[in-house]
Amino acid sequence: MRKNILSSPYLFLSIGVLSVAISSIFIKWATAPASVLAMYRLLLTVLFLLPFKPWSIINKQTNLNKKDFLHLFFSSLFLALHFLFWMESLRHTSVASSMIILSLSPVFTTIGLFFFFKARTTIAKVMSLVIAILGSLIIAWGDIGLSHEALYGDFLSLLGCIAYAVHLLFGQLLVQKISGQSYSFVVFLISGILLFIYNIIFKVELISYSLTNWLIFILLAFFSTILGHMLFNICLKHLDASVVSMATIGEPILAIFLAFLLLGEEITLLQITGSLITVIGIGLFFKPQKSKRSKIDY
Secondary structure, eight states: OOOOGGGOHHHHHHHHHHHHHTHHHHHHHOOSOHHHHHHHHHHHHHHHHGGGOHHHHHHHOOOOOHHHHHHHHHHHHHHHHHHHHHHHHTTTSOHHHHHHHHTTHHHHHHHHHHHHHOOOOOHHHHHHHHHHHHHHHHHHHTTOOOSHHHHHHHHHHHHHHHHHHHHHHHHHHHTTTSOHHHHHHHHHHHHHHHHHHHHHHTTOOOSOOOHHHHHHHHHIIIIIIIIIIHHHHHHTTTSOHHHHHHHTTHHHHHHHHHHHHHTOOOOOHHHHHHHHHHHHHHHHHTOOOOOSOOSOOO
């Protein structure tokens, strides 16, 4: 029987990568603080999901214990930190630098899977990861700034990278008990509330923003979160966190070209070379193999 392409988690993963890649452009266009961008991105996503009554699915899933709810909180916390650090990094460094450093999340995810889940991997996959990371570093070599501000932006992106890896590891545990949609809804809601509290504590303006900024809030919610991070969460039920994290290495390549077309950021020979090497690494990592978890289950 012919396999339905819509049943493949890799299709969802590809859509997610495309959707998330453009988020850096939206953020560069915005003038609102990173904490506000992140808050509205998540809370508006929750509003978009309300018509689908995600809580009805949650009510049917009663197999969560106190430890699971604690994991939900920490997953939400680290997602909020990821958005806060990474979005702020784009205020201080280029799209290329920020996205490239963010793409190092598979390193931390793979390490986390090894230490906390005792997960094993093949030498071939480790080598493919090294090749992909090498490509990212080649891109970075020609772009990472030497100024204090650029280095600060790079550091923030690294913190966002680590926070995202931790978020994925918690998600790996939780989506085995609840659906990707339910997990996403709860995590986005808690993360949005945490960022709202952050903005209130630090007295960040919440309402007085231009129409352009409000449009960007909506675009970030729909494209970058629902068609991005939510699809990643769904894929976690069928793919290891390291695989989902590995796919995000493709984001800098797309973001660099989008930044060139829409922001006028220069593309260097090193970036082109590194991009090709990264694509090769990703291709080797996703080389077809037998797997029991190959079909999307809502």
